[in-house]
Amino acid sequence: MARAGQTFSFLLRSSFLWCDVNKLVFIGKRLIQAVFVLLFIVVLNFFLIRAAPGDPAQVMAGEAGAGDEAYVEQLREKFGLDRPLHEQLFRYVGGIITLDMGYSYRQEQPVAKLIFERLPATLLLTGAAFLVSILLGVLLGALAAARVGRWADSLITVVALIFYATPLFWIALMAVLLFSVQLGWLPGFGMETVGAGLHGLAHSLDIVKHLILPSLTLGLFFMAIYARMTRASMLEVVDLDFVKTAKAKGVHPGRIWRVHVLRNAILPVVTLAGIQAGQLVGGAVLTETVFAWPGIGRLMFDALLQRDYNLLLGVFFISSAMVILFNLVTDFFYTLVDPRIELK
Amino acid sequence: MMRYDLMIDFWRRFLRNKGAVLGLGILLIVFLLAALAPLLYSYSPWSMVQRPFLPPFDREGFLFGTDTLGRDIGAGLAFGAQISLLVGVVSTLVALAIGVILGAFAGYYGGLLDHALMRFTEFFQTIPSFALAIVLVAIFQPSTVSVIIAIGVVSWPPVARLVRGEFLSLRSREFVQASVVLGQRNTKIIVSQILPNTLSPVIVMASLMVAQAILLESSLSFLGLGDPNTMSWGYMIGAARSVIRQAWWMSFFPGMAILLTVLSLNLVGEGLNDALNPHLARKGR
Numbered sequence: 014m015a016r017a018g019q020t021f022s023f024l025l026r027s028s029f030l031w032c033d034v035n036k037l038v039f040i041g042k043r044l045i046q047a048v049f050v051l052l053f054i055v056v057l058n059f060f061l062i063r064a065a066p067g068d069p070a071q072v073m074a075g076e077a078g079a080g081d082e083a084y085v086e087q088l089r090e091k092f093g094l095d096r097p098l099h100e101q102l103f104r105y106v107g108g109i110i111t112l113d114m115g116y117s118y119r120q121e122q123p124v125a126k127l128i129f130e131r132l133p134a135t136l137l138l139t140g141a142a143f144l145v146s147i148l149l150g151v152l153l154g155a156l157a158a159a160r161v162g163r164w165a166d167s168l169i170t171v172v173a174l175i176f177y178a179t180p181l182f183w184i185a186l187m188a189v190l191l192f193s194v195q196l197g198w199l200p201g202f203g204m205e206t207v208g209a210g211l212h213g214l215a216h217s218l219d220i221v222k223h224l225i226l227p228s229l230t231l232g233l234f235f236m237a238i239y240a241r242m243t244r245a246s247m248l249e250v251v252d253l254d255f256v257k258t259a260k261a262k263g264v265h266p267g268r269i270w271r272v273h274v275l276r277n278a279i280l281p282v283v284t285l286a287g288i289q290a291g292q293l294v295g296g297a298v299l300t301e302t303v304f305a306w307p308g309i310g311r312l313m314f315d316a317l318l319q320r321d322y323n324l325l326l327g328v329f330f331i332s333s334a335m336v337i338l339f340n341l342v343t344d345f346f347y348t349l350v351d352p353r354i355e356l357k
Numbered sequence: 358m359m360r361y362d363l364m365i366d367f368w369r370r371f372l373r374n375k376g377a378v379l380g381l382g383i384l385l386i387v388f389l390l391a392a393l394a395p396l397l398y399s400y401s402p403w404s405m406v407q408r409p410f411l412p413p414f415d416r417e418g419f420l421f422g423t424d425t426l427g428r429d430i431g432a433g434l435a436f437g438a439q440i441s442l443l444v445g446v447v448s449t450l451v452a453l454a455i456g457v458i459l460g461a462f463a464g465y466y467g468g469l470l471d472h473a474l475m476r477f478t479e480f481f482q483t484i485p486s487f488a489l490a491i492v493l494v495a496i497f498q499p500s501t502v503s504v505i506i507a508i509g510v511v512s513w514p515p516v517a518r519l520v521r522g523e524f525l526s527l528r529s530r531e532f533v534q535a536s537v538v539l540g541q542r543n544t545k546i547i548v549s550q551i552l553p554n555t556l557s558p559v560i561v562m563a564s565l566m567v568a569q570a571i572l573l574e575s576s577l578s579f580l581g582l583g584d585p586n587t588m589s590w591g592y593m594i595g596a597a598r599s600v601i602r603q604a605w606w607m608s609f610f611p612g613m614a615i616l617l618t619v620l621s622l623n624l625v626g627e628g629l630n631d632a633l634n635p636h637l638a639r640k641g642r
Contacts, residue, residue: 046476050479050480050483053480054484061492061493061496064496064497065496066496066498174376174620174623174624175616175620177623178568178572178616178617178619178620178623179612179616179619180572180575180576180579180591180594180612180615180616180619181576182576182579182591182594182595183594183608183611183612183615183616184612186594186598186601186608186612187608187609187612189601190601190602190605194601194602288482291482291483291484291485291486292485292486292487294485294487294488295485295486295487295488295490295491296487298487298488298491298580299576299579299580302580303598313488313491314580317491317495317580317581317582318581320495322495322496325491325492325495326492328488329485329488329489329491329492332485332488333483333484333485333488336483336484336485337483340483
């Protein structure tokens with residue numbers, strides 16, 4: 014009964030948020046800020062492409078197998094490379110808005126098409142890694158805090174320290190070596206069994222099996238951070254007055270930990286989640302490279318090998334956009350979790 | 358400048374943290390390995406000195422075995438320590454330089470400048486840092502210098518925020534107000550009055566940044582974005598990736614080297630935190 018009342022009051026409060034002008038202004042400001050950041054990245058991208066080695070027109074001509082000056086001039090005119098810089102910049106920004114990120118001459122396809130084909134695989138991988146890291150991390154951190162000074166705490170602390178120092182690509186390789194090559198438990202290559210022709214549930218299960226090693230190894234580093242953070246944050250909260258009051262009132266210790274301590278200690282973890290999004294995308298480049306996972310991280314690695322700068326910067330732009338979007342969601346989530354948050 | 362009894366106090370606190378002592382020990386070994394690499398190995402880590410695919414602990418003088426081309430992995434580990442430490446320390450210095458300058462100006466002058474600089478910092482914090490580092494090194498061509506600059510450029514925002522916060526709180530303190538009244542120039546107040554007081558948290562942060570920089574450097578060289586003329590741990594793992602089924606040792610040992618070095622730096626960082634910020638170190642240890 015008491016719990017139902019609490020849930021109701023929480024719902025009431027969160028629905029109240031929607032009417033709160035301050036919060037709407039806060040979200041609006043964040044949106045505008047996000048658009049500016051995105052625009053800034055587009056401009057940065059434009060200048061980075063210009064800084065890349067080789068004249069783009071010459072590179073294109075080389076790819077097409079024709080090196081004569083007249084053809085290069087023609088290409089320059091066609092792609093507006095003979096225009097003044099600011100005009101090229103406007104053209105580029107306009108292109109990005111319509112999701113035209115240029116053409117990959119190595120893969121002979123538009124960059125946007127290549128990226129959007131690969132995006133779902135990366136979202137699946139990073140999403141799974143995110144869930145693994147936050148669930149395991151908070152769980153282990155909370156466990157360590159509840160058993161502070163005992164062996165479980167020491168063990169969790171040491172494990173977190175080690176994972177925090179482990180290179181992502183190396184632990185991925187070692188996981189392949191152990192679980193895939195030696196034990197043969199899990200596949201360590203690709204996203205599905207090639208040529209198996211599976212459908213429906215069997216197909217989904219096959220993908221899940223392929224997902225386990227990449228998502229676990231990608232999530233380990235962040236799991237370590239979440240565990241350390243949750244532990245420290247809970248130990249901080251446990252000394253505060255409202256927890257003492259709850260204890261004095263004779264509230265059950267388990268309930269104190271769950272309701273009073275964990276709920277308040279989770280705020281820094283939410284902040285961290287926004288930062289993690291950016292790092293997950295970077296980590297995906299390494300993980301997808303090791304596991305031959307067909308996402309945009311692997312695409313970025315291919316672009317690197319082939320010095321395909323249009324594609325490289327296209328992936329960079331999309332991953333930045335993903336991070337900004339995720340940060341917006343975390344900001345929004347933050348206003349829901351903490352009613353006290355000061356909105357500036 | 359630091360008083361003798363303060364030094365003793367510092368070491369007493371540092372040595373109380375067993376993890377920090379262990380970390381310092383490992384770090385010392387890595388440092389010696391890097392410094393003595395040319396003495397330990399008379400040949401370059403690139404030269405083929407034995408048959409390829411020699412397993413570890415198999416032949417005298419080749420404790421760690423050889424790689425696919427018959428190059429000594431032990432030599433690679435020793436010379437790789439040089440580049441890891443070099444890139445780790447110098448890129449951290451680059452990040453510190455950017456972060457301290459921007460943070461100091463933002464925190465000291467406040468107002469519009471602070472606002473602008475903090476938006477700029479947030480912008481850099483939003484961009485996925487590893488992806489940006491990849492793009493920077495790829496576009497400006499892989500070399501030790503481009504790797505150092507790329508890592509510095511993506512790692513400074515936390516420094517700027519930390520230093521700004523310290524400056525904000527120190528600016529209103531009496532000793533700073535006194536300098537203002539005495540008519541000292543702003544730059545002098547920033548450099549000689551406030552900056553020394555922000556050193557302890559900056560030092561702690563720097564030691565942890567060196568660790569992260571070493572991880573970043575190894576990840577970049579794993580992807581083939583290291584200096585092509587320098588042997589590095591990440592490169593060794595990247596090169597051995599395709600033969601992992603036949604030759605585990607080629608990627609295992611360099612990875613352990615990275616892990617131990619990064620771990621030792623993190624441990625030392627925690628020890629420094631205990632020793633330099635004693636009032637913060639009580640909780641959760």
